[in-house]
Amino acid sequence: MTWVLHVDLDQFLASVELRRHPELVGLPVIVGGSGDPTEPRKVVTCASYEAREFGVHAGMPLRTAARKCPEAVFLPSDAPAYDEASEQVMGLLRDLGHPVEVWGWDEAYVGAAVADPFELAEKIRAVIAxxxxxxxxxxxxxxxxxxxxxxxxxxxxxxxxxxxxxWMTVMGDRPVDALWGVGPKTAKKLAELDITTVAELARTDAELLTSTFGPTTGLWILLLAKGGGDSNVTAEPWVPRSRSHVVTFPADLTDIAEMDSAVSDLARRTLDEIVEQGRVVTRVAVTVRTKTFFTRTKIRKLPAAGTDLETITRTAIDLLHDFELDRPVRLLGVRLELEMPQ
Incomplete structure (x- = not known):
């Protein structure tokens, strides 16, 4: 039998920092921004388990984290260090001789036709440590x-x-959002159907789910509830489907011209990276988050796939103007979706 092992590095960013700052082991450590908890509009990237005991979590504003855990040590994010550590771990996994499918800095899948997957799991843990x-x-x-x-x-x-x-013994009584791939919106819609647990979802008629969520999503969440999923682990390099940049402003924007300028800059920066990789753009998406944290994304397909800066910038600005920009804007983002290699 071929087993699938999901390897997830614990508190990865914080652990990389603790590796080079061993004097901080056992203390609440929070990684994010420039490491200054008074810096506005910056959020927690990773919190050590000690910090999490105070209610600190990824995505929380640094100022909030500082209030919840005033004794915490704040450290700046260091992407190159995390890249290096991740590459080292993924190299060790590949050296074990099984297909490894990398899903980010801190997680990967290993596919292995072994008699004892627990033995392999413990070997993975021991080698990485x-x-x-x-x-x-x-x-x-x-x-x-x-x-x-x-x-x-x-x-x-x-x-x-x-x-x-x-599966059902462990998961049956748990809420549906305990399933990977079932988010808050799906869980809310399921609750409207009086489906709140994994077991209830697994027993639900497929026709009800497909009529509510559509044939693809409906059948997929039913499969998830029954413990099914994708068993293919591929060692092929991951090819990004998009590139994006976002900016959170120190002070909310109210001037349309300033928003236009910000979107233009985001589009240019993102496109520069895409051109450097020899890829082409198929669709443009713009995300707007207002002062009240109301967040929406609009997306538009280009007339033809390409890398023309003027076309992509104009499309991004047109999308921005499709929003009702009557509230102060806290964040803007541009995502460029890419044509996949044949």
Whole structure:
């Protein structure tokens, strides 16, 4: 049997910082922005487990985190250091001789036709700890989605397996958003159908789900509830489907010309990276977040795939003007979706 192991590095960014600042081990550490908790509009990128005990979590404004955990040590984000640490870990995983599918800085799937997946999981944990000083958790199953959920039960620094034998025992009474891929909006819509647990979702008639969510999403969440998912682990390099940049302003914008300028700059910066990679753009998306945190994204397909700066910038500005810009704007973002290689 081929097993799927989900390897997830524990508190990765914080752990990389603790590796070079061992004197901070055991203290609440918060990574984000320039490391200055008084800096406006910056958020937590990662919090150590000690900081999480105070209610600090990723995405929280740094100022809020400082109020919740005034004794915390704040450190700036250091992307190059995290890139280097991630590459080291992924290299160690590949050296084990199994297909490795990387999903980001801190997680990957390993596909392995082994008799004892627990033995492999413990070997992975031991090798990563010995060679890098970093800790990881491993989820074991026969598909990616179930393995990902299993990892959550193994954290921190543990191993857990979810299979057909224990899936419903462990997951049946849990809320539907415990499933990887079921978010708040889907959970709310399911609740309107009086479906609140994984077991209830698994028993739901497929026709009801497809009529509510459409054939693709409806059947997919039903499959997830029953413990199914994608079992293919590919070692092929991940090819990005889009590139994006966002900016959170020190002071909310109210002037349309300033918004136009910001969107133009975001589009140019994003396109420069795409051209450098030899890719072409197919669709342009613009995200607006107002002072009240109301967030919406609009997207438009280009007349023809390409990299013409004027066309892409004009499309982004046109999308911006499609919004009702009657409230102060806190954040703007531009995402350029890419044509996939044949």
């Amino acid at each position: 010995a060679e890098t000083g970093l800790s990881c958790s491993v989820g074991i199953s026969d598909n990616k989605q179930r393995a990902k959920v299993a990892t959550g039960f193994g954290k921190p620094a543990g191993v857990f397996a979810l299979t057909a034998e224990n």
